[in-house]
Amino acid sequence: MDKNQVYKTFIKGIIFWGRITLLVAFALSFIPALYLKVVHGVMPPISIILKDFGLIASIVVVSWIVEPIAYFPILGITGTYMAWLSGNISNLRVPVSAMSQEAAGVKEGTPEGDIVSTLGMGISVIINLVVLVIGVFFGVKLIGNLPPLITTAFEYILPAVFGAVLASFSLRGPKLAAFAFTVALVFSLLRLPMWIVLPSCVFGTIVLGVVMFNRESKRKISC
Amino acid sequence: MKEYLIVANELGMWIACSFVVLVVIFQALLFMSRAYKAGIKMGIAPEKLKSGMRSGAITSIGPSVAVVIAMVSLIASLGGPFAWMRLSVIGSVPFELMAASAGAEAMGLELGGEGYGLLGYANSIWTCTLGAAGWLVLCALFTHKFNDLRMYVVRGNEALLPILSVSAMIGAFAYFGAPYLALRGSASTASYITGGIVMIIITKICQKYNWNALKEWSLGIAMVAGMFTALLFV
Secondary structure, eight states: OOHHHHHHHHHHHHHHHHHHHHHHHHHHTTHHHHHHHHHHOOOOOHHHHHHHHHHHHHHHHHHHHHHHHHHHHHHHHHHHHHHHHHOOIIIIIHHHHHHHHHHHTOOTTSHHHHHHHHHHHHHHHHHHHHHHHHIIIIIHHHHHHSOHHHHHHHHTHHHHHHHHHHHHHHHHOHHHHHHHHHHHHHHHHTTOOHHHHHHHHHHHHHHHHHHHHHHHHHHHHHO | OOHHHHHHTSHHHHHHHHHHHHHHHHHHHHHHHHHHHHHHHTTOOHHHHHHHHHHHHHHHHHHHHHHHHHHHHHHHHHOHHHHHHHHHTTOOHHHHHHHHHHHHHHTTOOTTSTTOOHHHHHHHHHHHHHHHHHHHHHHHHHHHHHHHHHHHHHTTOTTHHHHHHHHHHHHHHHHHHHHHHHTSOHHHHHHHHHHHHHHHHHHHHHHHHTOHHHHHHHHHHHHHHHHHHHHTTO
């Protein structure tokens, strides 16, 4: 079987299992709420639950739609199923996807890139779970006893992650990085909402990337 | 300890919360084993696959510890099992705190505050659950359609796909980082800049000496450098 055929079969299986796992997780995520009802007889009245839904939906409905689409060019099919099931997307899944492909030396957006990204993200899901379990069972006391300097330092780990990954990309695509950086910085300073800033950064950079690519290929042809 | 927290930390609650986590583990293991097998069949060197996994593992540890530290606040108001489940499935600490507070507010209460008892807790669980449900359902229904859209955009020119991915990543990381650089004070700014500079230095060293093992550690090292430099500016 040739490479593309193998990858196509792989993706077919992923779509099948991805949909099943997400829908099953959706159903099972209600168990804690139902447990309180069945075992303790506690459940908010339906009117309150509807109000909850209205309240929460009004806050996140835009994110439900905009974020999966904006992250799709990064995560691909496999990564989208994994990231939207396991969460912690900006702080774990996307950096891991980027760094694992960089370390393996595969191109993002290709079948090879997708395979490596899937492996890296899978590991990150498992590690995240293990660390969380340790944290929940033993960590609360442990964390209480950590020197405050350490816990404070961890509050500042994310800016370092984002600065580092963007810097790494800036070596490969300086113009794209400069463009995205400027847009993100200006829009954030203006305090525009997520649903404007995220798509502007992602799709704006994609448009610029495609335009630059087309120009370069034209130049190559004319030479 | 508040009374509802006894229920929130009981064994039954652990069991109730573990089902969905099992799905997450199942999916991760299934996708990984399929990806590994497909990767081998596609002729990707096993060493590359392993390098990707090692890098994923190293990169995950720091941010995971940060999640645990932030989780302490969530455990205090929602109990261990539910906090653990929320942070294993879709959520992130700020999102769950927001959703749980919305649940308390819907009942005219404050999360973990006066009068916030078992019913308030149950309502927070409902809002957290409903908050994440939208992503699960939309992604289950439409992910393969997003791909059709992507394929339509490149119109058969598959050489464009990597351009799409890299550009999107650059855009997303610029978006993630900008608030830390601009709006969250000098310690965040210092961490951001240090992380960036250290990363560039390490990448240059990797290129110069062709040192691939260091590449897997690059983000890990940059993170540690950034977070401790931040302390100088707190």
